[in-house]
Amino acid sequence: MTAPTSVPALVTDPAPLAPPVPDVGPVAVPRLLAGPLRVLARARWPERPGDELPAIAGFVESAFSPLVAETAERCLHARYGPPPAAGAPRTALLLASPSGDTGTADALARATAHGQRVAPLLFFQSNPNAVLGHVAARWQLDGPVLALGPGFDDERDLHERAALLIEDGDAEQVLVVTAVQGPPDHATAVLLAP
Amino acid sequence: MTPTALRNGPPRRAVLVGGIGVRSAFGAGLAALTDGVLAGRPAFAPVERFGTAGHRADRAATGPGSPRLADQLVAVLAEAGAPSDPTEQQPPYRTTEFMLALHGDRRAGPVAAEVADRTGLHPRVYTGACVAASTAVADAAALIATGRRERVVVAAGYLVEPDTFAVFDAGRALARDGAVRPFSLGRQGMLLGDAAVAVVLESAPALQRRGGRALARIAGWARTGDAFHVCRPHPAGTGLARAVHGALARAGAAPEAIGYVNANGAGSKLGDLAEAAALRTVFPAGTPPVSSTKSVHGHALEASALLELAATVGALRAGALPVNAGWQTPDPNCPLDLVLDRPRPAAPGLALTVNAAFGGANTALLVAPA
Numbered sequence: 001m002t003a004p005t006s007v008p009a010l011v012t013d014p015a016p017l018a019p020p021v022p023d024v025g026p027v028a029v030p031r032l033l034a035g036p037l038r039v040l041a042r043a044r045w046p047e048r049p050g051d052e053l054p055a056i057a058g059f060v061e062s063a064f065s066p067l068v069a070e071t072a073e074r075c076l077h078a079r080y081g082p083p084p085a086a087g088a089p090r091t092a093l094l095l096a097s098p099s100g101d102t103g104t105a106d107a108l109a110r111a112t113a114h115g116q117r118v119a120p121l122l123f124f125q126s127n128p129n130a131v132l133g134h135v136a137a138r139w140q141l142d143g144p145v146l147a148l149g150p151g152f153d154d155e156r157d158l159h160e161r162a163a164l165l166i167e168d169g170d171a172e173q174v175l176v177v178t179a180v181q182g183p184p185d186h187a188t189a190v191l192l193a194p
Numbered sequence: 195m196t197p198t199a200l201r202n203g204p205p206r207r208a209v210l211v212g213g214i215g216v217r218s219a220f221g222a223g224l225a226a227l228t229d230g231v232l233a234g235r236p237a238f239a240p241v242e243r244f245g246t247a248g249h250r251a252d253r254a255a256t257g258p259g260s261p262r263l264a265d266q267l268v269a270v271l272a273e274a275g276a277p278s279d280p281t282e283q284q285p286p287y288r289t290t291e292f293m294l295a296l297h298g299d300r301r302a303g304p305v306a307a308e309v310a311d312r313t314g315l316h317p318r319v320y321t322g323a324c325v326a327a328s329t330a331v332a333d334a335a336a337l338i339a340t341g342r343r344e345r346v347v348v349a350a351g352y353l354v355e356p357d358t359f360a361v362f363d364a365g366r367a368l369a370r371d372g373a374v375r376p377f378s379l380g381r382q383g384m385l386l387g388d389a390a391v392a393v394v395l396e397s398a399p400a401l402q403r404r405g406g407r408a409l410a411r412i413a414g415w416a417r418t419g420d421a422f423h424v425c426r427p428h429p430a431g432t433g434l435a436r437a438v439h440g441a442l443a444r445a446g447a448a449p450e451a452i453g454y455v456n457a458n459g460a461g462s463k464l465g466d467l468a469e470a471a472a473l474r475t476v477f478p479a480g481t482p483p484v485s486s487t488k489s490v491h492g493h494a495l496e497a498s499a500l501l502e503l504a505a506t507v508g509a510l511r512a513g514a515l516p517v518n519a520g521w522q523t524p525d526p527n528c529p530l531d532l533v534l535d536r537p538r539p540a541a542p543g544l545a546l547t548v549n550a551a552f553g554g555a556n557t558a559l560l561v562a563p564a
Contacts, residue, residue, distance in 0.1 A: 100298035123365025127323035129553030144417035145555035151318035
């Protein structure tokens with residue numbers, strides 16, 4: 001269904017309604033890397049027996065997003081102290097997880113299999129980008145947001161993807177988080193830069 | 195080697211689209227998709243694949259029956275000419291990189307493994323929601339432009355199924371009135387749609403070596419983040435606008451070079467507002483023609499960006515710009531030059547296809563005629 005032909009004239013001239021142009025910041029500049037990326041900071045979860053995951057408001061049912069957020073938090077805190085990451089260069093967030101958020105997927109599958117109401121909050125956490133948005137907003141990191149699954153099997157693959165983002169110019173450094181929901185749950189994070 | 199003009203940075207090689215395979219609600223092939231989007235008739239119908247009782251919405255754009263995702267992906271990879279040519283046994287042709295965008299749950303691994311077994315391609319899976327496939331295209335383009343790869347295959351698949359339908363319905367993301375109305379007042383949200391798409395990206399020497407013909411060129415690309423919210427876009431669209439500027443910088447082009455925008459345009463209240471703000475930032479004097487083809491083929495989640503890239507290539511090749519279907523009433527906060535009522539002739543220039551996702555992830559791809 002479309003509107004009558006007489007109406008579109010109202011929306012074809014945006015100039016009178018255009019707001020002041022906001023500053024979108026510098027754009028990408030490709031570069032050549034001289035060598036492998038350096039590890040600026042690293043973290044893992046768990047760090048010790050009995051290590052606990054703080055809950056994140058708005059994330060329910062599954063430990064996956066808290067696992068990613070806490071591991072990223074520890075790595076970024078080691079480099080920048082408390083959030084935001086003041087003075088950080090443009091930072092990409094790259095999450096690699098071979099099976100993703102199994103806790104959320106299982107909760108969703110249980111609900112649909114039994115004809116139960118699906119918790120609306122599951123919508124927001126039904127893809128791995130959501131927790132990266134939490135990390136990005138909290139630490140004010142506005143580089144690319146990437147989520148990867150099977151096929152990125154070792155650290156070298158992830159370092160190559162991080163290097164590609166930096167060489168291509170969309171990021172100056174990359175926070176790489178790997179997360180596996182168990183049991184046992186475990187995750188690592190490294191902050192990589194040229 | 196065909197270097198592209200860049201304002202800064204090392205010289206780059208042209209990234210050509212050497213093949214496309216598509217399965218969508220409009221049927222098999224790029225021609226069916228192109229005909230469908232240019233006809234402007236939404237493919238939404240009551241879902242028959244599974245029960246929708248108890249949900250707020252009941253429609254989606256699906257193909258017939260309940261196809262298997264791995265079967266659909268193998269079919270589109272063959273249609274695109276993606277499986278390795280046995281005559282190309284010398285590096286770098288032997289090691290075609292394969293990126294596959296899928297929903298990031300337990301099903302991704304088995305689907306990827308089956309596709310690998312049946313095609314000989316070894317997938318690296320991208321799961322980043324609505325920008326999964328366009329992020330893969332950007333990565334593929336970067337690999338080819340820098341000479342690291344001669345040929346990269348990007349595929350993506352999403353078939354409407356009960357779990358994602360239920361969770362999007364629970365999140366009140368689906369339009370209860372059965373229509374997707376991007377940038378229109380009264381829009382209620384998105385509707386899901388089937389898609390399996392494969393795109394072969396190649397350097398000019400790789401394409402020439404196999405005697406192929408380019409369908410289009412990926413002239414620019416960029417990926418950015420909003421740093422704003424778990425799931426809401428930045429209301430000023432700053433991250434998306436930066437993605438468009440980044441893609442333009444890679445293409446060595448100005449905004450005026452863009453002759454068409456295939457918008458993300460999911461039909462959501464906040465998402466469409468943010469996108470309109472981003473486009474107004476990039477085009478302060480007025481946008482080029484804009485349409486969201488999600489209004490006819492639905493939102494294919496992880497596969498959406500590749501379906502929209504295919505639709506954009508199809509439109510450029512047909513010389514016509516698809517309509518923004520479902521539109522009813524002007525939204526004063528979305529002052530875009532929407533293509534309404536009937537397709538417009540395509541003006542010379544670049545086509546821009548943009549996508550945005552949860553987490554504040556944004557991508558922009560610039561497509562040039564071959």
